[in-house]
Amino acid sequence: xSKLETEVTRMKAEDYCLFYGNFRALNNISIEIPTNRIxxxxxxxxxxxxxxxxxxxxxxDLIPGVTTTGTVYLDxxxxxxxxxxxxxxxxxxxFQRPNPFPKSIFDNVAYGPRLHGTRNRSDLAVLVExxxxxxxxxxxxxxxxxxxxxxxxxxxxxxxCIARAIAVEPEVILMDEPASALDPVATLRIEExxxxxxxxxxxxxxxxxxxxxxxxxxxxxxxxTDENRAGNLIEFGPTKQIFTTPxxxxxEDYISGRFG
Amino acid sequence: MTPGIRxxxxxxxxxxxxxxxxxxxxxxxxxxxxxxxKEAMPAFREIGIGKMLSDTTWRPGNNQFGILAMIxxxxxxxxxxxxxxxxxxxxxxxxxxxxxxLWVAKIVRPSIELLAGIPSVVYGLFGMVVIVPWVRMIPAxxxxxxxxLSASIVLAVMVLPTIANISEFAxxxxxxxxxxxxMALGATKWETISRVIIPAAKPGIISAVVLGLGRAxxxxxxxxxxxxxxxxxxxxxxxxxxxxxLSRARTLTGNIAxxxxxxxxxxxxxxxxxxxxxxxxxxxxxSSARFLMRKGxxx
Numbered sequence: 001x002s003k004l005e006t007e008v009t010r011m012k013a014e015d016y017c018l019f020y021g022n023f024r025a026l027n028n029i030s031i032e033i034p035t036n037r038i039x040x041x042x043x044x045x046x047x048x049x050x051x052x053x054x055x056x057x058x059x060x061d062l063i064p065g066v067t068t069t070g071t072v073y074l075d076x077x078x079x080x081x082x083x084x085x086x087x088x089x090x091x092x093x094x095f096q097r098p099n100p101f102p103k104s105i106f107d108n109v110a111y112g113p114r115l116h117g118t119r120n121r122s123d124l125a126v127l128v129e130x131x132x133x134x135x136x137x138x139x140x141x142x143x144x145x146x147x148x149x150x151x152x153x154x155x156x157x158x159x160x161c162i163a164r165a166i167a168v169e170p171e172v173i174l175m176d177e178p179a180s181a182l183d184p185v186a187t188l189r190i191e192e193x194x195x196x197x198x199x200x201x202x203x204x205x206x207x208x209x210x211x212x213x214x215x216x217x218x219x220x221x222x223x224x225t226d227e228n229r230a231g232n233l234i235e236f237g238p239t240k241q242i243f244t245t246p247x248x249x250x251x252e253d254y255i256s257g258r259f260g
Numbered sequence: 261m262t263p264g265i266r267x268x269x270x271x272x273x274x275x276x277x278x279x280x281x282x283x284x285x286x287x288x289x290x291x292x293x294x295x296x297x298k299e300a301m302p303a304f305r306e307i308g309i310g311k312m313l314s315d316t317t318w319r320p321g322n323n324q325f326g327i328l329a330m331i332x333x334x335x336x337x338x339x340x341x342x343x344x345x346x347x348x349x350x351x352x353x354x355x356x357x358x359x360x361x362l363w364v365a366k367i368v369r370p371s372i373e374l375l376a377g378i379p380s381v382v383y384g385l386f387g388m389v390v391i392v393p394w395v396r397m398i399p400a401x402x403x404x405x406x407x408x409l410s411a412s413i414v415l416a417v418m419v420l421p422t423i424a425n426i427s428e429f430a431x432x433x434x435x436x437x438x439x440x441x442x443m444a445l446g447a448t449k450w451e452t453i454s455r456v457i458i459p460a461a462k463p464g465i466i467s468a469v470v471l472g473l474g475r476a477x478x479x480x481x482x483x484x485x486x487x488x489x490x491x492x493x494x495x496x497x498x499x500x501x502x503x504x505x506l507s508r509a510r511t512l513t514g515n516i517a518x519x520x521x522x523x524x525x526x527x528x529x530x531x532x533x534x535x536x537x538x539x540x541x542x543x544x545x546x547s548s549a550r551f552l553m554r555k556g557x558x559x
Contacts, residue, residue: 059444085446093444099437102460111455112445161441168445 004219004237007034010172010202011056011091016070018051018060025051027230028070031221033172038194038203040217040239042210044259047223048231049206053174056204057091058084074172089116092165096177098157100149100164105132105141108149108160112168127167134200135163136193155186159193166201173197175205179212191216210255214243222251293539300536303529312533318491320519320527327534329493333408333509334538336494337487338476340412340505341419346469348416349423353465356424357431358453376421384485387414392486400497400506406488409505414482419472426471430464431457463552470549474542480513489514512538 011033018026026048033039033056041049051060058079060066072079079087089112100108109128110118118124128145132138137159141152149160158178165173175194179187194203194216207213213220220242222235235242235251246252253259303312307325315326352372356365391413396405434457442452458465488508496503510518516531516538523531 057444059440062440062443085448088444088446095437095440095444097437099435099441101438101441101456111442111447115445115447115451115455164441164445 010035012073024230037218040213043223092170106145131163131167300533303533325530341415345416353427384482387486411487423472426468430461467553
C-alpha cells in the first residue's frame, strides 16, 4: 500500500478557506497532492470538491466575489503570487462536459502552444501528434485533423480536451468529473488513459462515482459539508485505506452508500 | 344547439381568426409590393429597367431617369456607415457581454436602446448642427460639410443599436465552456475573446451586420438632411480616392421622398420604380441575414 510520507508533494493546500461573498464554501482545507499519482476528491453534491479542484489553477478567480485565505502551493511556490497564465500552463484542466472549441482537431490541440509562442507549423504538427498519441486519440483521428473537433463522439471529444491540455506540457492535470457525461465504454477508456498519464503527470480528479475513485485513484480525499454548509476535508489517505478501513465514521457511511 | 356543438364552433372560428391575423402581415407585404410594382409599370415599360439601372443622369424635365447615381449614393453611404459603425458596435457588444461590470452594463445597455428609439429626423438635426460643421473643417475644394461622410457618420450611429444588440446576443450565446477551456489553457481574457469567443459568435455577428445594412439602406429623412441631395455620381474631390466621401450625393430613398410631392406621369412612375428596386434590394439583404443565421445555428 502506498504511503503519503514517502511521496513527493506536487501541489498543496494549507489552511485554505474560500468564500463566495460572505458564504464560506471551503473551510480550512489542508491537503497534499503527490507527484505522479492520481488523487480523487469524493463527497456528496455541494461539498466543495469542484471548488477545491479549481483552487489549484485559480479558476475561481473568474467568479466575481470570491475571496480566499490560506495558501495553495505548486512545487512550494504560492500560486496566488504566480503569474496566472504561467500557473495555468503548468496546471491543466479537463472539464465535466467535453468542451472542444469550434475549430479543427489540429487547431484545438495547437491552441495552447500557439498562445504560449509556438508558431512554427512543423513544431506544432509534432506537438499535436505527440499530444493526441498520449491522449490515445491519434489512431482514430490522424486522417481527419482538419475536421471540426465538434464532429467527434463525446468520449473522443473528452480525449481531445485531454490532448489539448497535455499539449502545453503541464505538470498537473485537474479533471472535474471528466467521465460523468460519457457512456460506460468511453468512461473506461478515459480511466485507462488516466493510468497511462500518471507516469508523466500528476492528476487530481473530482468524481461523484465512488467505484471510479476506487478503480483509478491512488489517494482519496473525502469532503463533506458541516452544519453551515461549508466544505470540510474529513479524511485523506491511500484509496485502499479510505475504502476498507476509514478512520472516520462519516467516511464509512458515505462509502458504504448510507447517504450521498 | 347543444353546448358541445357550440364549443366546436367557437373552436373553429377562433382558429380562423388567429390564422387570418397571422396571415395579415404576409398579405400586407404582398399588397405593398403589388401596388408599388403596378405604379412602377409605366416607368419600367417606357424607360426600361436596364436603362434605369445603368444611366447616371436623372433629369425628369428631360425625360432622363437613370438611378445609378442614387444607387451609388445609397451604396457608398451604407459602406461608410458599416466601416464606422461595425467596429463601434462590435466593441460595444464585447464590452457589454465580457468586460463591463454589471453596474456599467446596466447604464450602457438602456442608453443603446434609447438610441434606437430616437426619431430619425432628430438624428438629421443632430447631423446638421454637429457632424456637418465638423466635416466642413476638412480642407477640400467645394467641401460644405454636407455629403457622404456626414451621412455615413449619422447612419453609423443609427445602425449601432441594431448591430450591437444582436452581436451582444451572439457573443452571450457562446457556451461558457469555451471560455473556461481557453482560460484554463493560460489564455488571457483578450486572447480568449479574440481567438475563441468572437470566432464562435461570427455567424451571429455577420447576420447582425447584414440586418444593420438593411436598416441603413432604408433610412430616408436623416440622409436627406445631411447628404446634400445632389443627383451626381460621387467622385473624389481631391487626388485621394477616400475623398469620394466628401462628395455630395443622393440616396434612393431620399430621391423618392424629395420629389414625390410634385412628380406626375412617368416621373412619378419612375419614383415608384425606384421604390420597387429598393424593396427588392432590402429583401435580398434581409433574407441573406436569415440564411447566415440559420447556417450559423446548424454548425
